[in-house]
Every structure is written in structure tokens, then in C-alpha cells.
Amino acid sequence: SGKPFYAIMHRIDVGPVIDLEPVNPADVPVTAAGALKSYKLAAKAISRLQSLPSGNISLLCDVLVREVSELMGYDRVMAYKFHEDEHGEVIAECRRSDLEPYLGLHYPATDIPQASRFLFMKNKVRMICDCSAAPVKVIQDKRLGQPMSLCGSALRAPHGCHAQYMANMGSIASLVMSVTINEDDDETESDPQQQQEKPRKLWGLVVCHHTGPRFVPFPLRYACEFLIQVFGIQLNKEVELAAQLREKHMLKTQTVLCDMLLRDAPMRIVTQSPNVMDLVKCDGAALYYRNQFWLLGTTPTEAQIRDIAEWLLDYHDGSTGLSTDSLMEAGYPGASVLGDAVCGMAAVKITSKDFLFWFRSHSAKEIKWGGAKHDPINKDDDGRKMHPRSSFKAFLEVMKQRSLRWEDVEMDAIHSLQLILRGSLQEESENDSKAIVNASLDVAKIQGMDELRFVTNEMVRLIET
Template sequence: MNPPNALDLTSCDLEPIHIPGSIQPYGIMLVADAASGRIVGYAGTKGVSPTLLDKPLQEIVSWSVEAIRSALPRTGIHVLGDVTFDGILRDAIAYASGAHIVVELTEKVEGTRIDAALLAVLDTLDVHLERAQNLTELAAEAARIFQRLTGYGRVMVYRFVDEDAGVVLGESTSEGLPSFMHHHFPASDIPRQARALYVRNRVRVIADVHYEPAPITSASSDLRELDLSDSTLRSVSPVHLQYLKNMGVAASASMSIVKDGMLWGLIACHHHEKRELSLDTRIACQSMASNLARLIKVREDNELYRERVRLRSQEDAILTQLGPDISLNRLFAQSGEDLAKLLGADGFAAVQGGDLYCAGKCPDDPAVRAMAEHVRVSALAKPVATRQLSKQFAPAAEFTETASGLLAVTMSTEVPTILMWYRAEQLQTVKWAGNPHKDVTHDPSARLTPRSSFEEWAESVQGRARDWTLAETESASRLVRLLLEARNNSRIRELNTELTTTLRENEILLEQRGLLLKEVNHRVQNSLSLVGAFLRMQARAATEEVRTELEEAQKRLLAVSLAHRRLYLDNSVEIIDLSRYLTELMDELTSSLEGGWRDAVQLDLSPVLTDAARAVSLGLVANELLTNAVKYAYEGRPGPVNIRLEQHRETLRLIVADRGPGMNSGIAGTGFGSKMLRVLMHSLEGSLEYEDNHPGVRAIVTAAIRGNP
């Protein structure tokens, strides 16, 4: 099956939906200059005198611009409270947009205030969510809860799956409405830039899809490019409005389900007539969506944990068959079916040089050898796992009935041993909400339009197998490591008597190698020490400003010295444990600071294996970010700093968070440290972002675990 999102949707993905220049007219927008505090633009004020321009914003909202600015988060909104405008009591929120402060006003809705009664209802709904036994029940219960909160006719829990398509996991509908349960929606239905906004602005409402956009009016200031990423009233794309009209939807709302900082799915709400949501209801929905994301994470983590325990017990059972008198060759021959069953595969094959072992349903021998050669190098660094092998290895299209899915790992024996698990094609029928191919135009100059049909359309999926789970790929890696260890132990036992002399010679060579490595390390350390001594000597006669820079240079030199020493202490000189390196680096750095910093800096580091060059760069980045916290958050005095290292598939995140005065403390400078951070992030091909920590600052470094070859 060709992916329904294979159409080039560049024109849609490039639409600047965050700067529409207009709002939905059910609310009012006031745009003030952040410096003067005067209103420079407005929208949605039909019937209100244009004398709003140049008025002080404080006359309208009773908040000064300075007070608003100090209360605003770096991204997102701040609730100002009740404001009476044009004789009507309204809810007011504010957010920053470039050099402007934007205030949005919406009419209050009776019976939706966040009070003790509503909080009690939300607590009861939380309990209902927690009682769900699995993801299916959780999605169904969530759909019912959000329908109760919003009053919309149809509420769907929508999860993103393969190739960014989506599938409806849970649904609650009013009587008479068609169901989209288990239906798939192509990735093209939600453009790339819209997904990014969903993470930032987590509740969005279109009160009436037939609305006429209210343009932003200004006098001297041109506000057509005003960024409305945080707006609750932002006018939406005409393509999306037509999409909703084609579905027969008159009003919609969506709440983002964000797990680990990434968009997991959406709560999608549709209604047959126009419908607004009050600010209090939006906030309640956002809170419930956050709780739902946490529960999803807990259930997925628990499921992963149970699967890991199950697999490890089965691994132990297989390894017990590898006694002192059995070789790997005999193990493969005798336990091939058990190895296939371990990972829920239909077949298992092992290739080592001219030897070939197959168990269960496998392709013919030439095909197995061809696949082994195809994955031999790539499966050495990490497991190769695919549910659609023919996309990566074209000849696999000839044997999808036995090997549509492949999980392969390479054991680094003298002659590489490639272990491969196969899964047969899993024929299935995917239900789409409308034919995702039907409205595709083949004219590259044609204007992109939304789909016009959402009637159920079924498509047969071929050439795909059941997906490999994270626990299964981990198990394959672990099994290879354990088999390699067992093989090496067995060989040592078998050859011990015959190779005593050879082993002794090897020991002498290893000792010589160790001495050589120590000598090299000793000389490098001496050279680095000389440079450090030279920096200290220069600092004595330098001015205070130069002395400070030289001391910073010594700390950076320490990070490089520690990385080099770490290399020559480890068994591997190419791959090192980043968490261990950062722990030792932070210990040495904090010991050089004023007393109390060692206890103030808290580490939460997940083990991440990376190459030495990236470890050195990340160590220097961590050093700079800690130095920034010392300087700007606490002015040199000890204060709480949390350093966290996370791994998300092939990406790592290094987070340095303080509890200082916040974003206005001058974290982003133009000095040498800031320039070096930019250079380091460029070399890592990563990104460095700062967030408000309420209070304090969170610096988030995102980079690939391995660099491009």
C-alpha cells in the first residue's frame, strides 16, 4: 500500500498559519506597544469606536504593561482575570509577541466558572480516567469526559501512528452522528507547521467555521506579520475551514496530548452548530489533557516494563541451554525455534561465514545470505528493525509471505555472525475516513484543496508485518551481548590449556599497550597542565576582566582533560558513557567553586553511549550552562541547579535548570561563552532553547546521540 501522505504537500506545509493577520470575531484583540504601553492595533471590535488607538492599555484592562510583561511566561498565555469592555464582563488573557503585548477578551459564559464545584467534578473525572484498565478503555473514557466538559456532539481521541497518519482510538458521539472509530486520517490532514503549534498552543477553538475573519487594524504600525502562535482567537487556514465544512462540522475544538514534550495525539471535538468555549472550560480541558498524557505515559511505561521482564526470563531459559560443552553453532541448530519464539517471529536465521542456520519460516538460502550481507554493517551499531523490509531491501518484495518484517543484529565475532528474525506479512484492512487518494491531483501547479469526502473507505495493506516493539529490539541486542559473552567464556575454557603460552604473550602485549596508552595520556595531561599553569600565571598579572576570562578558559580546559583521561581509562576509546563523563566533570567543576555548590547541583542522568568527540562537546556545553547559572541565576552564591540527561530514541536532551530570577537575568549574552555555545551547537547539529522554569530558567540542549558519518 502506498502511504496516503506521499503527495508533495509542500505548499500546505509552508502556509504561515501563525501570522494570519486576523482573528475569529467572537472575541476582541488589543495590541499594545510593549515600550509605551499604548494600543497600536485592535481586531474584533465591531461597533466600538476606533479611538482605541493610542489609548493606554491600562485604561482598558487595569493592568500596566510593565505588570503584564513581568507576569508573562516566555511562551504561552497569562490570565489577567475579569475585564469590563463595552459594558460587557469578559475574560482577559495576555501574551507577548515580539515587541508587542497582546490582550484577548472573550465573553464570559454562565455556569462555567472554575469554582469548588467544578474542581470537584474534575477530580471525579480524573478518578474515572485512572480506573481505565488499558489504552483502549482510557481513550473511550477520555472521549466521554471531554464531551461532558465541552458539550460538543462528537469527541474523538486521535493518536498519531506510522508516517504521521492518525487513528481514532476512542469516540463519544451524540445520537445520529456517524462514527469515525478506528478510522485512519492521512498525515496531510494536519500540516507539519500545525503540529508544531499544537505542542505550543494546546487548546484551540473554532467557534463557527462560517465566520468572517476580523482583520487586525492599526494606524502607523504594520501588524500584518504579528505572530499569533499563542493566540486563542487566531484565524485559521481557509483550507482547514473548508476541510471542516466538507465534514459537515459547524464548530470544532482540539486539545493536544503532549507526552515527553512531543505530540502524541489530539482530543478532536466537532459540533453540528456554532459553539464557543469559555476561558474556564478551555483551562479545564487543558488540565484534563495533561492528566490524560501522564496516564498514557504511565500505562505505556508499565507495559514496556512487563514486556522487558517477560523477555528477560525467556532469554535466561535459552541461555541455560548453552552449557560448557555446547558451541553457538549447536545452540542455533538446537534452539532456533526457541529463539524465533522469544521475539514472536515466524522464523529465525543465523549466518556466519559459510554457515547458515534456519528455523521456522524463512526465505530461501540465497535470499537469507543476501539479507545478511545487506544488514551486516548497519546491524553492528544497533539493531535493524523494520515492519516493511521491501522498502529498504527491494528483493524482499518477492518473499513478503515469509519476511515482510525483519529484526537483525550483528555479533562481532572474528567472522561476523548475523542473527535475523522474520515476521510474515500481516494482511489487514485499514479503514480511512474517506479515500485519501481520490482527491489527489497530478498537476504540480494546481492549488491544494482539502478532501471533500469522509465516507468510510477500506484499503488492503500488504507487505507489512506486525511492528517490533522497543523491548523486542532491546532483547535482541541483549541476547547478542550475552551470547557473545558466553561464547568467549566457552572458548577460554576450551583453549586454556593449549594457549597458556599464547595468553601470556598476549598479556605482555596488553601490558605494553596499557603502558603506551598511559604514557600517551600522561604526556597529554602534562601538556594540558602546562597550558593550565600558563593560564594561571597570566591571570596573576591580568586585569579583573581578563582574569575572569582566563579562569573560564581553565574550566573549559578541565572538561577536555577529563574527557581525554576518561578515554584512556575505559576499555573503548571510541564510545563512552556520557552520563558517567558528565558526573565526573560536574564533580570536578563544583569542587572548584565556592563551598556548597557540590550539594546544590543535582544530577539526573540516564546512561547514553556516544562517541568521544560529541561527549567532549556536550561536556563543554554543560560547563557553559552551569557557569551561566552560577553567574546569572545566583551571582556566584550556591543555589539549586538540576542537570538532567534524557534519551528519546536516537536523540538526547541535556537540561540545565535553575531557580533564579528567570529569563530577564541575561542568560543569552554576546561574550566568548555565548559564542562558544553557538559554535558547539553548530558542530553537534543540535539546538539550544531557553524556557521559563517558574521561577528560573531551563536550558534545553537537543542533539542526535551519534553524529552523521
Template sequence: CGSTLRAPHGCHAQYMANMGSIASLVMAVVVNEKELDGDSEGQMQQKGRRLWGLVVCHHTSPRYVPFPLRYACEFLMQVFGIQLNKEVELAAQMREKKILRTQTLLCDMLLRDAPLGIVTQKPNIMDLVSCDGAALYYGENFWLLGVTPTEVQIQDIVAWLSEHHMDSTGLSTDSLVYAGYPGAGALGDAVCGIAAVRINSKDFLFWFRSHTAKEIKWGGAKHDLEDRDDGRKMHPRSSFNAFLEVVKMRSLP
């Protein structure tokens, strides 16, 4: 629908009433998606669009926004979206170049028959992935960097991976607890997420991430049973008091 004026959804209207707001103006900030691969017949690549955010304006009294001003606001959001998209793409390119440089250096170390260089020299495997610690288990020997489990615990993780993930090339999870590792509780708060890459049937590379206690503030209790009326229709929480939810036993994804 190309209309710039629409009636608010009933849920949004109730939110406005709860805030004491009478008028509302909402503008979308849209950026480009990543390029989508074409099909087997050589179809041209297409770029999708995705909603990045919203600019929402409220007023406590009725306000009429004339079309020229609405059009100017829409144009401003388009310009902002274009500039934002450039910044996002530039940041992604810089991250990709840094990773590629690190990959090249690490591969050179491996090609020179110096596999231990990826943990003993700079850059090392911790520079390849954002993590709190890393480890190389190679030839039944251990090389540990940063925050890691003990050698005995890593050996136990290797045994668990060999038993339960023997058909895969590795494992990536933000929670060893939810991944089913029985020894996750013994790791404490230091290690929660893991990325493991199998070098061969016995040797592994590991990256570890610590717990992150996510504190999420909701406008009203997220799990309040009163969030739905008797007709099971969604309606907003009547209170805008912050409700704090703490998510534990997970690392950053």
C-alpha cells in the same frame, strides 16, 4: 503563549467552513517523554513533554465557552494525560520485563554451550522480537521457524549481506526492496522486512516480517495539486470524501 483564547489558523478556519462548523474548542493531551540523559558534567536528567493527541469539539452555531468551563476542561485533560502516561509507562515496563526474562533464558542456553536451544526450545528467538518468522544460519546449517525464505534464499541473503554489509554487525529494514536486495521480488509477500544479526563472519540470526498493505484514508486526495493556492499557501482539501492510499512492499517497522 499562555492564552486560552486564540484566533484559529486560516487553514483551520477553512476546514471548519468545509465541515459547516462555526465554533471550535481544542484541548491538548500531553504525556511525558522518556528521560533525557544528562551531560558529562552530571546535569540532572530532565523529562520532556510531547503532544499525544487532541480533543477537538465543533458546533454548527456560535458558542461561547466561559472561562470556568474552559478551565475545567483543561484540568480534565491534565488528569487524563497523567492517567494515560501511567498506563503507557506500565505497558512499557511490562514489555521490557518480558524481553529481559526472554533474554536471560536465551543467554543461559548459549552459556550452556547449547546454541541450537535458541531455535529448538521455548522460549526461542521469535519470542524476543515480534515477527512472522526467524532463522539461524550456523555452521552452514539452517534452522527455520515460522514464515521464512527457503534455505537457498537465506543463503543468498547471507551472501548479499557479506558483500554489501560486511563492515556492519547486521541489518534492519522494513523493506528488502528499498534496502537494495536484488532477490527481494522472489521472496513474494511472505517476507518483506528483516533484522539480521551477525554472529561471526559466516553465521547469522534472522528475524522476518511479512508484507503489510497499509490502507490510509485521507480527507481528500493526499496528492491533489489543488492543496495549495496560487500563492503557494497551504489550504485544506475542499472535499472530505475518503481517499484510500495503499502502501505496499513494506513490513511493520
């Protein structure tokens, strides 16, 4: 035809696929210059990202959405983060002043199904120029045994449900870029080659919306994709740094608590400052020791804590504790009585009958949910248009029975304290007489205290290094 096109190739199981994107004839003489300009703009944005001080993921995301907005020209650009339970949150936004803000809104995990997340891991950039445009039927050679997959194609038409989702949000065009970071790994690889090959996970998305049709040329998309890759590297460093700082804080708190244990009975870790509530994020904590109670913050009553302890001994006696973000789902019979004040719990056994508890309230009090949940069975009475708000409301009710989940690093800190407590507390036999003191037991106790001091000194050394 003599018309200029960008040829964008990717490979599928049956062979290569080439997307042909038309180039405006008037732009042909300056195509190379335009591409170079795009890369220079992206390079400047990358330089500004890399000049930011470390330790502030929020600032990093704020600067990113501003840079992408200037580079791409969309009405709204958002940094969208996935939480551990897979729901999403808008953590940074740059928008046209007359548009409704989405910053701080949370969206159900069902807004972005697993199939879409899988595609985002394979195809890092997804552009929809006009969600209202009629899709064009694919004509393929009869010799192909099955329909050709367009999963990796930039020209793939949006699913009808997603087009409706965009329309519900007042968006006609969009561009979405995936942000990936390293999978969580306890062991740090020293070999750069091994670090490069670490499995990746989808941290979130950079989402651009436009209220009218919008097409972004391939060179500019490619330059912006490179910017997002650099952002992912920066973000990965920040995530790892934040995890290290959390671990260091918890290790320091553990050391102080251990020092208290050396000087007094376990009550000190709930009656003095810092206390067990400083170890992990929680709304309340309790020590149930020798049939006595020490309560901090928002907790069940003493009678309810005794009931929880008996339930743990009856149904979880084979384990040394239990952690859950929903006592209701864990099967505790009295969960409904506790209500929203106590939904999550981490409990560890410190003797055969005594426990240390951490409690969390429901997480809905901290979350502002947004609409636009697309559920095919959720429609208006006339059956013609999806109604996002009703299913969103039901989701909020479910969340009110659930706390924030307990992170692995938090449970590691709790279990470490549990081991130290179990080592420092002397198990009492039913037939023991408090009047009889055995010299060998005193020696063993002294040795145990020496071991505890060694653990404390080792923790101090780790913190200082």
C-alpha cells in the same frame, strides 16, 4: 461598550496579546458560580480517572472521552494517538449514536502537518466555533513592524484548507486539546525538579467534533484543559509501566534463551520453546548457522535467506547487523520478490558468516485507514473540491511495502542476545583442524561458560528485583 468579556492574555515577542470573548449578559450573575461548577465537574472526572486500575491505557482513554463528552457536550469525542511514523489512530471514541464510527481508523501523518503539531505544543487548546463563518480581518497599528502573530490566540480563524477538511468530515465546530508526555529517556531522574523539567513530546490529541456551531465558555475550557493535564500525567505513568513490563518480558526470555545456550548448540533457541520469536514481536525468524537453516513462522526460503546473508556480507560487512522496516528501501535487490510477506527485517551477525534473523510482514494488513487526507493538488476533475479518498489509497499502497518499525527496546534485546551468542560460539579459523584439541582452548571455553552463567544469574537477579 459596557459589555462583559472574558479577557484571556498570552505573550508574544512584541508584547502581550489579549483575547476578548463576549459573555452572555444573562450569564453574568452566575458566571462565577458557573466557573466553580465547571471546576467541580472536572475534579469529579479527575477523581474517576485516578481511581482506575493501572496497566490499561485503553480503559484510561475510554473513560477520558466519556468524561470529556459529558463535560463539553460535543457530538463526538476521540482520543487520537500518534504512532512512531507520525500517522494517527483513533484509539477511543464517544459519539452520538447516529454518527459514523471512527474508532480504530488510522489517518496519514499529513492530516496534521508539522506546523500544526508545533502549535499544539505551544497552544494546548484550540477551539473552532464555526468553520463556515467568514473570518474577520485583523486591523493593527501601523507602528507595528510586522503582522501580529495570532498563533497563541483562541480567536484565530481556521486555515481554509482545514475548514474544508472539517466540512469533508461533516463537522462544523471542533475543540482540540493536546496530550503531552515525557520524551523517552534511558536514565530515570530521581530528583523531582529534574523530572519536572524533562522535555515533552506530543503523544496525541483529544478531538471534539460537532455537527453544528458550538461555543464553549472559557471557564469550562480551562477546567477541561486541567483534566487533560491530569490525564497526561496518568498516561505517562502507564506508558512507562508498559515499557518496563516489555523490557522485563524480554529480559526473562533472554534468560531462558541463555540457559538453553549453556546446555546445547545455538539451534536450541529456534527448536525449543520459548524461542527467538518470543523475544520480540515478529512474523518469522531464522537461524543461518554453518550453512544450515532453521526456520520459524513466515520467512523467506532457504535460498533467499542465503542471498540476504551474502548481501549483508557484501554491503554491510563493516556492521554487526541491520534492522529495517523496508527491505526495499534498504536496497536489498530481492525485496520485490519477497512481496508483502517479508518487508521488515532485523538481522544480527553471530559469527563472521552466520546470522540470526527476525522478519515482519507488511503493516497494512493490521491497519484500517480512514479518509479525509487533504492534499491541495488532489481535486475532482472540475478542480473545485478536494477529493480525500484517492490520496489515501496511494498511501495504503506505500504502507504495504513496509512493516511495523523496530522499537529501540526491541533492538536492545536483540543486540543483547547477539552479544551472548557471539561470546558463546567459538570462531573457527579456516586452518583449524577439528582433530586437534588444545588444552588452553578448553580452559578458555570453560571460563567463557562461567562468564555466561554469571550473565544469566545477573539477568535473573534483575528480573526478581
